Amino acid sequence: MGKLNYLTKEGFRNLKVNKLMSVASITVLFSCLMLIGIAFMLLVNIEAFISGVEGENIIMAYVDDAATDIEIKKVGLDLEKIPNVQSVEKINKEEAYRDILSDMDENLKVYLEGLEENPLPDAYRITVRNMSSFDTVVEQVKSVTNIFRVRENSSLAKQLSDLRDSVTTISIVIIVMLLLVSLFIISNTIKVTMFSRRLEISIMKSVGATNSFIRWPFMVEGIVIGVIAGILATGAVWLVSEFALSSLTSSLSIVGASVEVNFIDYALWLALAFVGIGVFTGVFGSATSMRKYLKERKFVELEEE
């Protein structure tokens, strides 16, 4: 126990002693994680934006005027049973009529008020969960009894769903590439660190230190660097999403879609992922790049020439 305590303290002491190298490693790791985080938040925002537009893209199903109240209720229930339907909302003809009237020009209003009966049908507003099955849902809505007309915009729905798919794919490719580049940069940083400390490692070996005894302080260093860089990167991504991304999305909302992405919803996961990546690369990276310096020579009988 005392040994572990000592080795852990050694790890912290080394961070302090090799201050420049520690700061450099943290900076490299931090930059990589921050780029990944920003790419991720961009993805999330674009997805949210598309979803916002999708929200406008709904199916309106108008109920036959002749249908009784019970039949109208049944239409609602039937619609809810269709797979991939996210929500079914009834719009009363009275409400719809009142809305129209309030929006209308005074002159026209007088004309409409002359009508004895509400000319509008009862309707259901259906939102679809998965846009790729939009067409199927439309077909099923059409086949429900007592529906006389369906209004939809399937081509827009399709475009949006395609757009979202490609945005997701591109983002994932970019994030994976960033991740690979980061791993490369980080492993190189660790290699340089190890190289500069190979003397230290060889001395430890020559006085009989076991490999795990030598490794442990390096692991502690890796963990601490990973945690610090992870926390800093989370903070940086938070700042970027709060200020840069939110102003971007608010300008997008002019187009008509409202985007609500709260960084806080992702903060915990992002922080965990960052610290995870940081600790993993720190520990795994130093373990692998140290192996070379820990290796013992092997006896190989030399051929006489």
Add this chain to the structure above:
Amino acid sequence: MIEFNKVSKKYDGAQFYALKDIDIKIEKGEFVFVVGASGAGKSTFLKLMMREEVASSGNIVVEGVDLNTIKNKDIPQFRRSLGIVFQDFRLIPNMTVYDNVAFAMRVIGTPEKKIRRRVPYVLSLVGLNEKSKSYPRELSGGEQQRVALARALVNNAEIIIADEPTGNVDPQMSYEIVEMLMRLNEAGTTVIMVTHQHSLVRCFDKRVITIKKGEVISDTPAKVGESATAHINAASEITNEYVVPPDEDYSAYVSRSDAPADDADDSQDEGGEN
């Protein structure tokens, strides 16, 4: 016991053998000087012994351990049975003198309490108690060398392997260091010491192995019956080599060197000095 059987060593990419057909047997409790010109292969001889290098052919057995077939995981344990002074000191640059010496004890899992008593004592043996908080870069060559010596002594290893432990210190200090090793040897420790200072070798009447161009050209056994006058003569001889005023009182070195060496004997019972 250390045994070299027909050992040859050729470094990777080297043209010549650094060592050729070495047959040497060093008994437990012996004191052996290894001498030879620069580049003769003395350090290689020691590096093979501590398994920092492996033989190209032949085999080496140290205290029953065959260094050709030893498993990697057993190497640290094997090295702990040796106290090694490296020619290039090998002090860890970012550790203080104290921590460099203490490190060798921490490696074998010595309790911190014991380390705190033992390290100052061993540092006092090499006259470096004042420097325990210094870093290696703040020390002179001779001081660094003495830290390396302290680290080799601190664990009471059964075998001390010292590559020119007196290479950077003044004649008086050289003499004291050999005296100290001699005392450890009398208490049963096997000592193998490489040196350039022939005069130093001559005055101690111990076994001398001479290496020339990778081969052992002479191996003279120890002469018995050394006397105090021999010591004094030896001290003066070493000192003369470095040209000191003729009226210097050399006997002072001898008596002074005896004091710390006495303590070096009670190896297990550390901390007497602090």
